[in-house]
Every structure is written in C-alpha cells, then in structure tokens.
Amino acid sequence: MKVFKVITGACTSFVLSSACASPVDLSNALPNFFGVGIGSTTEYAGGKDRIVGVLPGMRYVTSGGHLFEWYGTYAQYNFGSLTGFQWGPALALRLGRRNVDDPVVSQVHDVSNTLEGGGFAGYEYSHAGDVPYRLRGEVTVVTNAGAVYTGARVSVNTSAWFPLHTRVFIGGGAGATWVSGGFNETYYGVTTEDAQNSGLPVFNPGGGLNQLTGWIAGIYQLSPKWYAGAMIYYQRLMGDSAASPIVTQRGTRNQLTYGAGIAYAFQ
Template sequence: MALRFASVVVAALFASTALAGAADVVGPYDPAPAAPQPASFDYGDDDLVFELGIKGVVEPEFLGSNDYRVVPGAIFSVEYLNLPGIGSFGGPDGLGLSIGPSFNYVGARKSSDHPELSGLDDVDATYEAGIKVSYEWQYAEVYGEARYAFGGAEGFVGNAGANLIARPTDTVTLKLGPTVSFASKGYMDDYFSVSAAEEIASGGKFQAYDAGGGFRTVGVAASARYEFSPDWFLNADASWDRLVGDAADSPIVKAGDKDQYSFTLGVSKRFSLDLF
C-alpha cells in the first residue's frame, strides 16, 4: 500500500507539472522559454516576512493507529528575517540558507476514546517547539528540524529530508522527496512503551515493552503550492511515514499500523513587518 501511495503522489506531481506547463508548448521554430524562477517579493525596509494561515489535516488518531481523523491546524513559516548586527536569513527569491522556528502539536491519546487501547495510560497533548534550518537551490532543497517536546510526552524530536523541486510556472511550486524522523528515549517511552502495570490492566493484550530512542520513521512527502493572488497561497501536502526501530516493535503499533499517512489542504497569506 505504501508503494501504491508513493506511485500516486509521483503521478499526481507529474500530471500537475504537465497541465501547468501545457500553455507553454514550444513550436518547432520558437526559442525555448526561460525556466520559471521562484516568485520574488520586494522586501523593501521590512525586517520580518512570514506566512500565516489555516489548514485541514487528515491524520492517524494517534501514533501507530490505523484509524484516521480530520482536525484543524495552523500554517506558520518565516520567509525572511533581518537582525541588525547579526545578518539576514532567507531572501526575495526563497533560495539559499533559511533559519526559522519549528512547531508541532500532537493531540491527546485517551484510552476511553479508543477501545483498542484499553488498559494503557492516557497521554496528554504534546507541544513541540524548536528550530528549522534549510538550504534551497533552484531545483532542490535539504532541511532539518529539531524540537523540544513537553506536555504529554517529554524529550527531543526532529526530522530531516530532501526534495526535488519543480516550478512549472512562476506561481506553482511542486516538491517531492524522502524524509526521516527521530526522537529521544523520553519521547519514545511516553508513546510506545508499555509498563508492567499497563500489561496487567490490559489483561495481557499488551506485553511489557521498553522503547528506546533513535529513528522513528522513514517515508516520503509531496507538496504543491499555488499563489492564486498576490501574497495569497493554496497549500496541499501528502506524506507516507513508516514507523521503524523501537517504535515499530511496540505492541501498541503491532495492534495498529506501521504505515502512517497524512494529507493537508490550507490557505495562507504573506505578511511583512518593519521592526527596526
């Protein structure tokens, strides 16, 4: 199923690229048009340029679940930041080095909401905050994120990846590439371990298990972004992640599904501020 999903994503990206570029067909004696460039934004005297928006998310009901839910989410990213005396990050064409904040939210896991988790302790909502660093070229990018988690689960978590980038027009950007995520033992323990007390409470359905830190998932992610009006964007994302390592060996995941999918669709707007 994972392979089917990846194939569908690739096919969709190539189809989108073909459709978007259909109007740019070159005749046998016409000069080839220049490759589309990343949309440029005039920062002027602005010191902070960021995007803010909302999205709908289809995601597993909990880590390792084979049931899905639809929840609202927020879109926030920093496109450009200028710090006097330090330097600037990002640029008008979106290329080069970029450093910004990274946030994530994992909803609460309650046994009362999921009969298949009967006997397991509840895990409150987890909040994650940290930093994202990326470097983008014309047709590719690499990125990494590291966050500290607190609330229901505590510890460090992060992810990294690389993307191939297609820009069929100056308002459309398509990305596709592999991803990997990792987590510290504290974080993994809260979501994937089973204590002796939980084993007894579950009637033996879940055997005691002690999850360690390390790699958590590997997968592939795809995204499409369309600037349908100046400074307004339509964003679509899809991903497949397979739980690996100690996460995959957890009795909780074995009772659910190692393959985890997510889909998002949202709208965002670019804002700029003159801070200094």
C-alpha cells in the same frame, strides 16, 4: 471518525506549509502569507483510526530580514539568510494520546500534551535560471526537558519545488527522525499495568530510528494574492516504534496524512 479543531500530530503542519509556502515565481523572494488548511490523519502515531481537522499557518519576514514560520503545531524563527544558511530556535506542540477510539489502546497509559523546544539549522538554495527551483535541507533537535518524556527528537528533512506552468508547480520531500528511549517508552511502551488493563504484552522499547517520511504536493495560484494547494504525506514507523504492540496488534506502521489549504499573500 472524530473531528477536531486542530489536526493531531506534528507531521500535519506540512499540509499547510506545502500548500502555501511557495509562490509561482520561484526565482523571487517568497511572500508573506497567512493561510489555513484542512486534512485527515491518524488519531495518534501508530494508530489506524482517523480524525479530520484544520490548522493555521503563517510566514512573515521582519523588517530586520529575519524569517518567522508557523505551520500548525510547529514554529521556527530564522536568524540566518532567507536563502543560504539558516538557523534559529524551534517550538513544537506535541499532542498526547487520551480518550482514543480503540478500546484496547484506551486502556494503555495516557500521554499528555507537551511543548517541545530546541533549534534548527539548514540550507536553502534558490535557482533563478530558465527553470527556477528551490532546494532545502534542515536538521531540527527538540526536547520537552522531561515534562512528558525524557531525551530528545532529531529530524532531518529535505524538500524541492519545481514549476510546471506559470501558475502551477509541484514539490516533494523526504525525511527521517531519531528519538530517545525515553520518547519511545512514553509513546510506544506498554508497562506491566498497561498489560494487565489492556491485554497487550509488556513492551520496553529503546531509542533509535523512529520513522521515515515522504511527501508530494501541488500548488495553484488562484490570483496575484491567493494560492491553493493539496498534499499527501506518508510516514513509515521504524525500529522499536514500529515493533510496539500498540502498532503491530492495534494499529499500523504506515501512517498517511492528506489535506488541502488556501493562503493569502501580503506585503
């Protein structure tokens, strides 16, 4: 098992965001915070070898009422309301695939790290009744303008948070991602040269549904300023992504990420 300073894969940003992003009193505005999480995930999407790493995160409301969120490999800036309609730019660091442990996949073409840019739009509802809860839905579209892959990624994600106690509450969510053919060719394709080097069959994927996701998390308020949490995040590769011999012969379509985090809230 490899150990890295930063966990590979955009999905792992949820480990920290879910462990830190909600206060116990869900009826109030969420606090500003800075935190760090540690977790384990697969070495690359579709693989089965695992890595362990850490990632930072931050939530900050500006003096103008805009919201900045940064969770590991993903960041967004909300020009909309803190609750209600939300929208703005989004950036994601998509880490590549190189020097992997699998001796066969290591002979398939390397994939470089790349910065993805785009935007998001969503809606957040906060219920302040006897049993407060928060619901959020969001659509994100990003691309790297052909630097590593062509086309784009489109993700739809939902989440909900409910209190179990004055200092304990749980959250969960589900999502789906669609990708372009150019994305799948880069991350899941096997070229003729790849096949000659690795022994895997040639595979030319198209675009479409890339994955379905689901997660559950728990958070505990340690003190007025400190929060701790843990999370399990599941991805199931779909379509041509799941049909790639990189996945079917050398990896698995079922990807599991888990971790824990701690955060400090500030004004």
